[in-house]
Amino acid sequence: MNFLKKLNGSGSISNQYLCLDLIRRTLMPLFDPDSGLLIVSGNGESVIDCFEVNSSEPFLSQVSHCLTDLSTRGVALVPKLALDVSCCEVLRLLQLTDNFIVPISYQVPRKAGQDFHADLYPDTVGHTPAMTAEDWWKGENKQVERVSLHPSKRPKPATPSAQETKPKDLPRGKSKEEASSSSSPLSTPSSSADPSRSPSSTSGLSSGFLPSPSQSSRAIHSMLGPSSKFRHIQGAVLHRDTHITNLRGLHLTTPGECDGFCANGQRVAVPLAIAGGQIAVFECVCLKAGDDAKIRVWQIPKGGLTETLTEPECVLRGHTEKIYSIKFHPHASSLLASSSYDLTVRLWNLETGEEVKRLSGHQDQIFGMAWSPDGKLLATVCKDGKVRLYDPRKSTLPIQEGPGPEGHRGARVVWVCDGKYLLVSGFDSRSERQLYLFSAESLASGSVASVPADVSPSTLIPFYDPDTSVLILTGKGDTRVYTYEIVPEAPYFMECSSFHSSEPHKGLCFLPKTECDVRDVEVARAVRLGKTTIEPVAFRVPRVKKEFFQDDVFPETAVWWEASLTAAAWLSGSNGQHRKISLRPKDMTPVSEAPKEAPVKKYLPSSVYLEEKTDEQKKEELLSAMVAKLGNREDPLPQASYEGVDEDEWDD
Incomplete structure (x- = not known):
């Protein structure tokens, strides 16, 4: 049970107590000597209480009882010079939660925009130190100079030098709505905190004194850094008519080095629970990397399989131990890279069936590999x-190397930001999943940024879409799919909405961009492998004007599933480049060319106007409105013209 001791008139502690709750948590008190307000909150609680400390009975009177949406991990007061005196803000609290920093504003209900309320804002402690540390050690005692909070008398902040970088203050002299609109390109709803209040007996604070969070948690997240236009991306499983169901005999316990399964626009390959090991599919070539250190290649005929293929077209021999992973070259046809437990990476020409390069330099198991764009x-x-980092055509040894993930449970690597960075998903020293970003020009300097994911035994398998810079990750056995937008400067990782499935999946494989429904703003499509089903999953960006082609999220895309040169040409020094195609349907107009809509004038509610007018002005407006209803007072009445009456009748 938490208690607060009351103070008596002399400032000493009396024997009176104030009971707050029955929760055994440490209270975090914050006191503002200017207003006499005491903020009390407990670690892990969702309640923030505000009291006024008085010099007479009652010594402690409750001002407000604020219920927040999230549990409190810490609280701090904003300096008084950052308060918005135009809306009678007397206190601003920063609430630290698990993922956000939420400001809570305490305001006195007075008419905003009026004269400066000096009774609410006594001179406060300034920011200039009164003396140095050496002066204090010598025995001097000086008080920090107090400054006025009046807008015209506030001290001007010191101008930082070109080499200094200081965080920007929150905007002053603006309403909460204006501050929100100036810090974020999109309007955000207000917080749903439900504060309740109790009467206050002070002259400066009326019973209508309320705390109100100035921004929602999502708005604060956008204020602290740039926001992604994909932050509201939505993942959804498509209709059951598109599912492949009743799959039998699937190998659902594949090792960590296996991605689970593979698919393209026409075919899906999955591992079976029979002798033979893992299977991978790339367009019309099927490969199997076996435990016997051999790679078997089958050529799937055009039109699909009509019979069971028992004999491979060729067998690649060279590795001495179990093969770990295989990756096709992004441009050269029939050029394959494979890694093995023999600590080598070998390049193969499938047209000749020969090993063409052998890369060395690894000291342990190779977790993953990826070709540059x-x-x-x-x-x-x-x-x-x-x-x-290897340049296989120039050297069999690495041209760069640097520190990677500390954990030894597994990792994956993918190129992002047009090949400027390497993204690695792995584990830290505590076996927690982490995402790391490395500069491709300087691996030795370590990661430039990292973000934690969660605690799970499976390795996060990344998919990166170069058209949108969206990174999608999930692990085998997970139910959550993470989404980030990767940008080439800080903060590097911009987290977007996650997709949650109803049951754990065994793999997630993404299809070519041509499979996406651009009319529904679908930026990525994947197939999800379950225990007995294969389900398509669409990732969409919510947009309003879906009748227009969203060309800002659908640039021309590279046809990466087609080769641009042969393996022999690449080995001789040539470099290819994928052709690009437009995803815009012929009957859709780009949203960038959509006609501009006329701005709609927004009217404030009538209560705003009524609050700013005196009672006399209200009566005058009401009278004018009634007269306007009856007619114009300057128009003569019919009987004033004496029409229809003889002159003699008026003489009587």
Whole structure:
């Protein structure tokens, strides 16, 4: 049970107590000596109480009882010079939650925009120190100079030098709505906190004194950094008519090095619970990397399989131990890279069935590898805690290496931001899942940014869409799919909405961009492997004008599923480039060319106007409105013209 001790008139502690609640948590008190307000909150609670400390009975009187949406992890007061005196804000509290910092504003209900209310704002402690630390050690005692909160008398902040970078203050002299609109391109709803109040006996604070969170949690998140236009991306499983159901004999316990399954626009390949190991599919070529250190290649005929293929077209031999992963070259046809437990990466020409390169330098198991977007470099992430970069045509040893994830449970690597950065999903030293971003030009300097994910034993498998810079990750056995927008400068990671499935999935494989329904603003489509089903999942961006083609999220896309040169040409030094196509349907107009709508004039509610007028002005307006209803007072009445009456009748 939490108590607050009351003070007596002399300032000493009396034997009176104030009971707050029955929760055994430590209270965090904050006191403002200017207004005499005491803020009390408990760690882990969703209640914030405000009291006024008085010098006479009652020594402590409750002003408000605020219920917040999220549990409190910490509280702090904003300096008085940052308050908005135009709306009679006397206190502003910052609430720290698990994911957000939420400001809560305490305001006195007075008419905004009037003269400065000096009774609410006595001179407060300034920001200039009264003396140095050496002066205090010598025995001097000086008080910090007090400054006025009047807008015209406030001290001007010091201008920072070109080399200094200071955080910007919150805007002053603006209403909460104006501050929200100036900090975020989109309007945001107000917080749903439900504060309740109790009467106050002070002259400066009336019983209508209420705390109101100035922004919602989502709005504060956007205030603290740039927001992504994909932050509201929505994932949804498509209709059951598109599902493949009643699958039998699936191999659902694949090892960590396997991504689960693979698919393209026409075919899906899944591992079966029979002898033979993992299976991967790339367009019309099927490969199987076996435990016997051999890669078997089948050529699927045009039109699909009509019979069971028992003999591979060719067998690639060279590795001495179990093969870990295989990756096709993004531009060169029939060029394959494979990694093995023999700590080597080998390049194969499928047209000749020969090994053409052998890359070395790894000291432990190779977790993952990825080709650069231009196809020149190959990146690997290894269990020895290193990220390496190879230029296979120039050297068999890494041209760069740097520190990678500390954990040894698994990792994946993918190129992002047009090949400027490497994104690695792995584990930290506490076996918690982490995302790391490395500069491709300087691996030795370590990661430039990292974000934690959660605690789970499975490795996050990344998919990156270069058209939107959206990164989508999930792990085998997970029910959550993470989404981020990756930007080439701070904050680098901009978290978007997550997709949650009803049951754990065994894999998530993304299809070519041509499979997306652009009319429904679908930016990515995947197929999700369950226990007995394969379900398509669409990732859409909510937009209003869906009748227009959203060309800001659908630039021309690269046809990455088609080769641009042969393996022999690449090995001889040539570099290819994918052709690009437009996803815009012929009958849709780009939203950038949509006709501009006339701005709609917004009228404030009548209560705003009525509050700013005196009673006499209200009576005059009401009388004028009644007269206008009856007619114009300057128009003569019919009987004033004496029409229809003889002159003699008026003489009587």
